[in-house]
Amino acid sequence: MEETNWLMTIISNPFAKGLALGIIFCAIIYVRGFLRRRELTKEVDRLRAHLHTKLEIDSADNERRKQQLEKLKQERDNLQITVQSLNQKPGRKEIRQYYVYQTALDIMFEKAPGFAPAWQITLKEAEELFEKSERGVVPLLKRLRPTSPDKQAEEYQKISRISIEDGVKAGSANS
Numbered sequence: 001m002e003e004t005n006w007l008m009t010i011i012s013n014p015f016a017k018g019l020a021l022g023i024i025f026c027a028i029i030y031v032r033g034f035l036r037r038r039e040l041t042k043e044v045d046r047l048r049a050h051l052h053t054k055l056e057i058d059s060a061d062n063e064r065r066k067q068q069l070e071k072l073k074q075e076r077d078n079l080q081i082t083v084q085s086l087n088q089k090p091g092r093k094e095i096r097q098y099y100v101y102q103t104a105l106d107i108m109f110e111k112a113p114g115f116a117p118a119w120q121i122t123l124k125e126a127e128e129l130f131e132k133s134e135r136g137v138v139p140l141l142k143r144l145r146p147t148s149p150d151k152q153a154e155e156y157q158k159i160s161r162i163s164i165e166d167g168v169k170a171g172s173a174n175s
Helices: 002-012 014-087 092-111 115-135 137-144 149-174
Strands: none
Touching (some): 092 115
16 A cells, blocks of 8 residues: 555645646647647758759740740741841842832832922933933843843943933034
8 A cells, every 4th residue: 555655645735736737738738749740841852853843844834935945046047037038139229229219219209299299390301311321232232131230320320321311412513
């Protein structure tokens, strides 16, 4: 009985009761902390896997975008080269110059009301000069022998001068 008595004395002691209650409280907190730690570890692992998946997807998307960007840059360079080569073909500069002149004429018609009649008269005179120059022997030779656009422009200028001189001589002979 002494042994039971000894155990009862310890159990009835207020310090022992407080100590037992503290140990039980600490054990509950420890178990609860252990469960919470295990739960948080699982959550961290899940978030790591999610982050890894997201980074893989982003990496694949970035790689696809880089490839698409390189492809677009290559296409742009090819198009620039094509445009440059097309602009260097014979006649392209003249066509571009024609459009610039046409735009300038449209602007002049709008801004300067007296410009239109003077322009029409000058345009008719220039057309007559070219028609005269195209009817002679020189255009026949020109059709038989191909030339570059620069040489053609020079020939037209020479023909125009000859036609003007012929017109001046004919006018002075008639007087």
